[in-house]
Amino acid sequence: MRILLIHSDYLEYEVKDKALKKPEEISENQKKGRLDEVLAVFMSVEKVDEQNPEEIVKKAVKEIEEVVSQVKTNNIFVYPFAHLSSELGSPDVALRILKEIENELKNKGYNVRRAPFGYYKAFKLSCKGHPLAELSRTIVPGEAKKE
Numbered sequence: 046m047r048i049l050l051i052h053s054d055y056l057e058y059e060v061k062d063k064a065l066k067k068p069e070e071i072s073e074n075q076k077k078g079r080l081d082e083v084l085a086v087f088m089s090v091e092k093v094d095e096q097n098p099e100e101i102v103k104k105a106v107k108e109i110e111e112v113v114s115q116v117k118t119n120n121i122f123v124y125p126f127a128h129l130s131s132e133l134g135s136p137d138v139a140l141r142i143l144k145e146i147e148n149e150l151k152n153k154g155y156n157v158r159r160a161p162f163g164y165y166k167a168f169k170l171s172c173k174g175h176p177l178a179e180l181s182r183t184i185v186p187g188e189a190k191k192e
């Protein structure tokens with residue numbers, strides 16, 4: 046999994062069009078979203094992650110929590126983003142992993158939004174620009190089997 050973390054004044058998105066034949070079903074109020082004072086977490090789920098999705102969820106949550114504590118926000122935007130890797134995992138597995146990350150973070154008490162999966166979306170982002178405002182992480186399953 047490739048992760049880009051941007052500490053932002055706000056992130057807002059608007060769904061524009063389907064990017065997959067069968068995107069995630071969403072309600073009317075999911076077509077637009079915004080969070081202020083937010084850690085925007087853009088995530089590309091990779092093929093290798095399919096070897097151990099549970100491990101990836103745990104590692105991603107740990108990485109996100111570490112950055113959240115450093116930048117001192119409670120608001121997290123989980124954003125599916127298929128542009129950080131050339132070895133993308135399948136949409137089904139990717140959606141499942143991103144939903145589990147969202148739920149884990151919610152269970153830990155964070156204020157979490159997740160952008161809809163499988164769509165083209167317009168978005169606006171206001172990066173804060175401090176030294177920890179732009180970070181990236183690469184996560185692989187610890188027990189990845191050698192092929």
Ligand SMILES: Nc1ncnc2c1ncn2[C@@H]1O[C@H](CO)[C@@H](NC(=O)[C@@H](N)CO)[C@H]1O
Pocket residue numbers: 064065088089090091125126127128133134135136139161162163164165166
């Ligand atoms: N392995 C993967 N990891 C993360 N997101 C993934 C994915 N496979 C599919 N998606 C989602 O489907 C849209 C089309 O690829 C993706 N849409 C986007 O990435 C938008 N920024 C529009 O390009 C995304 O919602």
